[in-house]
Amino acid sequence: VVKGVNVKADSPLWLTEKLRRSGIRSIDPIVDVTNYVLLELGHPMHAFNLAAIEGGINVRMATAGEKLTLLDETEVELKDNTLVIADDNKALAMAGIFGGLHSGTDENTTDILLESAFFHPDAIMGKARQYGLHTDASHRYERGVDPQLQATAMERATQLILEICGGEAGPVVEAVSESDIPTRAEVTLRKARLAKVLGIDIAADTVSEILARLGLDAKETDEGWVATAPSYRFDIEIEEDLIEEVARVFGYNSIPNQAPVAALSMIPATEKQLSVNALKSVLLNRGYNEAITYSFVDPKIQNALFPESNGLVLPHPISADMSIMRVSLWPGLLQATSYNQKRQQQRIRLFETGLRFVPDAEAPNSIRQEPMLAGVVAGRRYDEHWDANDKPVDFFDAKADVEALLALTGKEKTVTFNTETHSALHPGMSAAIYLDDKCVGWLGAVHPQFSKQLGTNGRVFVFELELAALTDRKLPQAQPISKYPANRRDIAITVKQTVKVGDIIKFVEKIGVNQLVGLNLFDVYTGQGIADGEKSLALSLILQDPGKTLEDAEIQAAVDSVIQGLESEFGAALRE
Template sequence: MKFSEKWLREWVNPSISTNDLSEQLSMAGLEVDDVASIAEDFSGVVVGEVVECGQHPDADKLQVTKVNVGENELLDIVCGAPNCRSGLKVAVAKVGAILPGNFKIKKAKLRGQPSFGMLCSFSELGMGEDHSGIIELPSDSPIGEDIRDFLSLNDKAIEIDLTPNRADCLGIKGVAREVGVLNQLDVVEPTIKDVESTTETSRDITLSAPQACPRYLGRVITNVDLSQPSPLWMQEKLRRSGIRSIDAVVDVTNFVLLEMGHPMHAFDNDVLSGSVEVRMATAGERLVLLDESEVELKENTLVIADQEKALAMAGVFGGLASGVTSTTTSIFLESAFFAPDAILGKARQYGLHTDASHRYERGVDPSLQMQAMQRATQLLTDIVGGDVGPVIEAKSDEYLPKPIELTLRASRLKRVLGIDIDGSRVSDILQRLGLTPVYSNDAWTVTVPTYRFDISIEEDLIEEVARVFGYNNIPNIAPTAKLEMCDASEASISGSRFKHLLTDFGYQEAITYSFVDPKKQSLMFPELVGLTLPHPISADMSVMRVSLLPGLLTAMSYNQKRQQANVKLFETGLRFLPDENEKTGVNQRATIAGVLSGNTASEHWSIDTKPLDFFDVKAHVESLLSFMFNSQDIEFRKETHSALHPGQSAAVYKGDLLLGFLGAIHPKLEKPMGLNGRTFAFELDLVNISTRNLPQASKISKFPVNRRDIAVTVKEDVEIGKLLKTIEKIGIDDLIDLNLFDVYQGKGIEPGYKSLALSLSLQNLERTLEDAEIQKSVDIVINSLKQHFSASLRE
């Protein structure tokens, strides 16, 4: 929210500087984002009056004026503004004045006519973009007064960034209340008089959706003159709050919005038909909005309607057909309370965001509607006149928020904050916050005001006291505590162990969004249906990920397009799979995944360039799994995967438990995913690999190890992993190591066959093995290979 510092000080004026005020607001939770001057530096500009205004003899678009600036002589000034006229009070830059941009005003001749100054527009004084004409000052402006003093231009515009729970501070009234509490000052609110009705003209109101709109006020004002401009003081307050002046009706509703934090809307009463109804939209109903865009309303949208059509999206945006125009002579003024749940998300649903929806979806004071109506009526009638009808109110007490009572215990306050705050100070804080405290039995009973939607439990009251008392005033005292060691399972492996290992392999950790492009995800995982977000950030981030790979591959593409040849990325996070058996309807699985592309090493004259391949990523996966399992417990099975190359993909199993998959990204995905060259990937389920078998102490043999090498020939389609697993499962007790050290195809080997050279290491714990025992074990291995793989011993 952006507002003028001087406007705030009209309500409450602490004796502190702008910087101190900003610091105070920030420390109280109303973070100040920016403090800026509301006008650029200039000097020598005063209030003047155009006494004479005539046509320039040699220029059609110029006028020759005589201007009274309170000096002995009138100033001759040539002006080209179309709104210059006799009797107008204007901003005059005299000779010697310095305007923004270090522009100095000097004596000049324009088309032969002398000019001793300049009549200024808002843009020329650095007060906005309006350069359509010169500034028109009020008729009672004092001639000769410095314009900076007259318009209070030595002012600052303060912009605060509010958290969603502080909707009560989305108006000057709320911010002033906070400043008053922080400085123990009373807030002086402007006097708001009830405007008595002068006509019986009114319009009936029906609440067909009382749960969404439990209170709605309407008032008809006829015979208004919208040719009357808003007063300069109002235009300036709006401008300093970042809002452009449009016309009197819009300016007044915007002014009330900024002053009280209460949105309002005005309809052209003459185009309304019958009574006003607050109802839910019907299916297929359409509405043209004030920005001339047309929307098809959904049935969950609350609308303001007459007896024929929808007029506006309640609490969000008005309709074009019922909007106030320059020819409007009768208006219907609306002031309503819409339940936050009824407005929440509706603006985004239609791709909109308005000042009204920003406030209504966070919560507007349900007791403020009549005050806002009277304030707007008072301002409007002062500007555009008119005959005022009675205020018609429709409400449902059943659905209006009820004030709640809470108890703040002094003992609890002291225990949580760690300090003892004087009871009278606590009472003053609660009173100034509008909580009307009653102290009894060492506790305060408070009634939470309707504008504080964020206070619902005792801890909220403790937070309020601490916030206002000042976090900086709470001494930094270490708490007294007894520490106990937390239970930790030695079998559990933290995710950081995996991260450190991958970092050692040259990977960089990435953090990607949990929502991804549905098109890319469906290409990679056509068999999995992701959860669709009801209100996505964008179309290409509209479904929850079923794997970490779509995000990682997008990050890979991003880096490759920026000339990064060798890229290794990994990520740990959740993937989201729809599951009706889960309480929330979604199975969230902790996962670790990685992608890599490029060469095994950076380019160097002493190293041969070798591109990464399947066995590089397999080695990384084996290293990750080595924390938990022995190599013989893990099996890499050749399996196809929708995202991976059919000939270069594998699934990782421990028994029948699937741990994950790895392989090369399918060539058909390289172009859609924006990849450059071959890319490899792996993904493992962290839940299944985060618990290890603890090492068990075992006796070490003091007897020699015996190695025997054998070479067998098998068909070339035999999987070596299965062959080695078969040997391990034979049950040779003395076999302590098994290694494949050579694979050969060529001369001496039949076509379609391959030769495998294996080393068998045997050792006994109790004695030295004899040759006969060793040979028996070797024979068992050879016979098993013959039986299962039709292997033959190569001589």
């Protein structure tokens, strides 16, 4: 406590000038002194108006719902994980982060209470970001301050205040929780390890001298050194830290340049294993760009897209909107889509490979990490061109890209797209992707209700596939090419609207027409001449025999077999 101070005194020119050159404006002599001590010693301090304190001083956790008006006049509702400095009735300041307006010094202050404290980094880390704050004090406390510097900082601040503002200083009251004060552990530096990492033998006497110059308490042993770092060197904790310090003081220029030498072993390529680069090449050739997004995403976006998932929440996130581990690659890609659309990009095709983090009680650390491949398609179907139409992409553009990926597996015959609903996708434009009767991914249009939250424009289509399913390839079997001509026959049938084209194609491929080597849907029509509730499908059949030229009768028999099968299985009728 310092009583009888004159807060209206002018801060000396040398003090205000040093603060100005450090980017800090002068406020009043009390605040200027605490800011100067922060710069001079690297230790944050705070001055309270003694008249605003009711009773004693307590350091405690905030109670849920407790409110505090900060020095910048903003009011925050404190969370119960926030450490506060309080009197007997109320919180006075957020410990190590920001002071309170009520207990701050003003022009009427005559008595002050100086606070110089050590707070463990774990108690402060991430707390400022919860409130959207970042202060000089929180910046230092999060990284650690010297636990032996509090008394020195207090004496220095008291000296300056008495010189500038006058007053009478009282005794220093010290409260210590020994269990929370970090102790410096011994770190072993091995001579062999030092030589191996640096690639040079440094004399033992030289190393001992360097460690001593750094303020380390080091003892030499037969194998190396055992050193204890001073309290202000929080960055020295492991052997590699000591090696770095020795190299830095010895001089990087004194270490000769040598090319690294390592034994390389060739890993045999497994033909059955499809490389990720092969999958990427397919998408790159189809006009995509590869994106790399953060594995931690905005919980609001993820919870909206995947309300049934409970992602892993980070205890110390970079920011509040990057505080949860992704359960899908879609949130990052959709934010990238929004970013590009806001910069007038009219055609967007992005893909990403990476891990998703799915809660699983049976997995290590209760998190299952799965490699995924995801993509997003939006905007124009083609690049702007004088001879290209201006049609936007649709569901089938994205589906074609997914089919191109699945074709690399050699298992395209076992791929099905089943109409199913997904919380993030439009119910009328979504499909679950099955490979060998196992769901390996999803495809569809992002639900319109999320457009405003995501900041996207127009239809946005996404897909996501398990990489493990894509990289497991069926080995192709070589077959001779027939030297006999192929024959094409087109048929047009009408079926109910509910009949899936995929089911028709799979049925035709299985009915046993040996000469059928190609099948393609080239037209879908509804309207005049077609009954309500029905649609017209035009199919091309490519027929070829490996051993002879097919005669017209054989071709017609094969076509008739297909038509009869479609009539019996789907109630199809041949259009005249």
